[in-house]
Amino acid sequence: MDLRYEYQEGYWKNSRGMRLFTCKWLPISSSPKALVFLCHGYGMECSGFMKEIGEKLASAGYAVFGMDYEGHGHSAGVRCYITKFDNVVNDCSNFYKSICELQEYRGKAKFLYGESMGGAVAVLLHKKDPSFWDGAVFVAPMCKISEKVKPHRVAVSMLSGLEHIFPKWKIVPTKDVIDSAFKDHTKREMIRKNKLIYQDKPRLKTALELLRTSLSVETNLHQVTLPFLVLHGEEDKVTDPEVSKALYERASSVDKTIKLYPGMWHGLTAGEPDENIELVFGDIISWLDKRAIGKERIESFLPIPTYKKINLDEFQGGRARASL
Numbered sequence: 001m002d003l004r005y006e007y008q009e010g011y012w013k014n015s016r017g018m019r020l021f022t023c024k025w026l027p028i029s030s031s032p033k034a035l036v037f038l039c040h041g042y043g044m045e046c047s048g049f050m051k052e053i054g055e056k057l058a059s060a061g062y063a064v065f066g067m068d069y070e071g072h073g074h075s076a077g078v079r080c081y082i083t084k085f086d087n088v089v090n091d092c093s094n095f096y097k098s099i100c101e102l103q104e105y106r107g108k109a110k111f112l113y114g115e116s117m118g119g120a121v122a123v124l125l126h127k128k129d130p131s132f133w134d135g136a137v138f139v140a141p142m143c144k145i146s147e148k149v150k151p152h153r154v155a156v157s158m159l160s161g162l163e164h165i166f167p168k169w170k171i172v173p174t175k176d177v178i179d180s181a182f183k184d185h186t187k188r189e190m191i192r193k194n195k196l197i198y199q200d201k202p203r204l205k206t207a208l209e210l211l212r213t214s215l216s217v218e219t220n221l222h223q224v225t226l227p228f229l230v231l232h233g234e235e236d237k238v239t240d241p242e243v244s245k246a247l248y249e250r251a252s253s254v255d256k257t258i259k260l261y262p263g264m265w266h267g268l269t270a271g272e273p274d275e276n277i278e279l280v281f282g283d284i285i286s287w288l289d290k291r292a293i294g295k296e297r298i299e300s301f302l303p304i305p306t307y308k309k310i311n312l313d314e315f316q317g318g319r320a321r322a323s324l
Contacts, residue, residue: 012095027063039114089124119143181266
């Protein structure tokens, strides 16, 4: 994979008037095979943590777009405070669809890529418009609460009674997720030094929103109909591999693939030894290539639609960098 790519950053204003950070990796030696839209995990961000994903997919010929959710990474908002999970989904839907409507991307296949909590975001984006997306890659997705960690209903009821009084309270006890998610010690310490990644206790409202979203997604897994690839490390202690098995078994998709990696942890694309990461990316790119090429061939025989001209300013004034 020796294609050159260009990296750009910028900001986009959502419907609530908040400036959200955006970034993109574009192949510059050829037209992109397809578009890939990143949905990052809880407490994470796109420009640093998902940098390797953007670079590898762009080097393989894909245009890759990312956005930090409200309160995450470079974006505006209280740090890692999710008042309403629907806001995250709607922001991603509005921004990513505006890119798909640009004339230069006419006929390109459109794929979602969701890691951990981002897997739930991707599922809900698909549910919001079932026929819009051409496929999805789910990496250790948060789409079901494992029975091993599901909180007791009494505890949930007590915390729910406090969420309107102390919504931003960092009260929820958790283990060090970074230690549990990323196997390679050197990579783990690099992630820990990323100050854009939230590393404090979850806020009360945020934790309850994640719980409710997971339960809702789990109930509606049968509504997943798009082609997808789901990947999970068998030694994942953050999201149970049984979660991905449930998605694979319950989804109504005709085209669905699951890959479980023996000995691997939660951070398949960022926390494993290099040889494991290369294996995972090889599987992702191979899956995308087969479906992007098929979509492109079909679209080439369809009539050219008329698009409304859209003036996107989210990348204006942003930094750009070309790389090998």
